[in-house]
Amino acid sequence: MEGAILMVQYDKSKAMEVLGIDEGILNELLQCYITEAEGEIVKLEEAIRTDNFVRMAEIGHGLKGMSGNLYIYHIQEMAKGLEVLAKDSNKDKAAITQRAADLKQAIEELK
Amino acid sequence: MDKKVSKILIVDDKETNRTILRLVLSKADASYVILQADCGKAALEIVEREMPDIILLDVLMPDMDGYEVCQKLKAQEKYKSIPVLFITALDKTEDMNKCFSIGGADYIVKPINPEEVKARVKAHLSFKLAQEERIQITNLESVKNMVVTYNHNMNQPLMASITYLEILLAQTPAEDKRHKSLIKVKTELAKISEILKKIQALQELKRVDYVGQTQMIDL
Numbered sequence: 001m002e003g004a005i006l007m008v009q010y011d012k013s014k015a016m017e018v019l020g021i022d023e024g025i026l027n028e029l030l031q032c033y034i035t036e037a038e039g040e041i042v043k044l045e046e047a048i049r050t051d052n053f054v055r056m057a058e059i060g061h062g063l064k065g066m067s068g069n070l071y072i073y074h075i076q077e078m079a080k081g082l083e084v085l086a087k088d089s090n091k092d093k094a095a096i097t098q099r100a101a102d103l104k105q106a107i108e109e110l111k
Numbered sequence: 112m113d114k115k116v117s118k119i120l121i122v123d124d125k126e127t128n129r130t131i132l133r134l135v136l137s138k139a140d141a142s143y144v145i146l147q148a149d150c151g152k153a154a155l156e157i158v159e160r161e162m163p164d165i166i167l168l169d170v171l172m173p174d175m176d177g178y179e180v181c182q183k184l185k186a187q188e189k190y191k192s193i194p195v196l197f198i199t200a201l202d203k204t205e206d207m208n209k210c211f212s213i214g215g216a217d218y219i220v221k222p223i224n225p226e227e228v229k230a231r232v233k234a235h236l237s238f239k240l241a242q243e244e245r246i247q248i249t250n251l252e253s254v255k256n257m258v259v260t261y262n263h264n265m266n267q268p269l270m271a272s273i274t275y276l277e278i279l280l281a282q283t284p285a286e287d288k289r290h291k292s293l294i295k296v297k298t299e300l301a302k303i304s305e306i307l308k309k310i311q312a313l314q315e316l317k318r319v320d321y322v323g324q325t326q327m328i329d330l
Binding site (some may be wrong): 018019061064065066069106 | 125134135139173
């Protein structure tokens with residue numbers, strides 16, 4: 001079911017309008033974002049391997065903030081979901097693993 | 112008159128967030144000097160070296176979080192007056208309360224609204240500048256009061272000395288060789304009296320508007 005929220009087109013116009021920047025600068029920001037987000041996914045995968053739920057929640061929180069600042073709403077929501085899952089007492093590792101895969105794909109689709 | 116340069120320190124472990132804030136603030140005012148730190152330790156080093164005018168501080172960072180950075184700063188007298196604005200994706204009331212309780216000046220929730228960030232930074236910088244001016248005026252007033260008091264204390268014995276000197280002079284004939292020396296003493300005492308009169312004028316110390324918005328102390 002997670003796949004349903006993938007392949008979402010990122011609307012750059014909102015970020016350009018609110019941040020008051022042109023597409024060239026936004027693309028540079030996006031490049032920085034993608035590189036950093038990919039690094040966070042690597043850390044997330046490591047946290048999942050080691051059952052470090054606190055770290056998973058921190059990574060979800062960080063991705064949520066970064067994505068929100070660039071108005072990448074769909075990734076912001078996915079990251080928020082990851083944070084909630086990691087903080088949940090059920091410790092649903094399978095759901096978190098799926099969420100990590102979805103995030104990875106969504107970030108890849110931004111390229 | 113040159114505009115005061117404002118140093119703004121952005122502390123966030125995410126480069127994307129730092130870059131967005133830098134872009135937003137650079138566009139807001141060309142006189143802003145933007146400093147950046149990617150962790151709490153680096154932030155404290157930059158504060159010590161650069162003494163920023165304001166700090167935009169992320170809360171959740173690895174190793175040392177924003178709360179700890181703020182607490183370390185507020186524990187030191189020389190950094191207490193630097194306003195700390197927390198910028199974070201945490202948005203619960205208890206998160207906000209914690210920021211204020213440890214000395215934060217303000218709280219901005221991510222995703223940031225650039226206009227809000229610009230307005231809040233500008234407001235806190237203006238407030239800090241006004242506070243610094245008030246402290247400067249208070250310090251000058253203290254110095255003035257001290258000088259005026261000392262002046263008064265010195266003036267009384269001086270006047271007494273001049274009076275006794277006049278009596279001595281009246282009792283000393285002009286052909287007496289000591290008369291010339293007494294005249295010299297009288298001349299020197301008159302000089303001291305003139306200096307004290309000038310110091311007395313410090314009581315007129317006042318603040319005046321100068322070239323529009325810039326203000327100065329008129330001595």
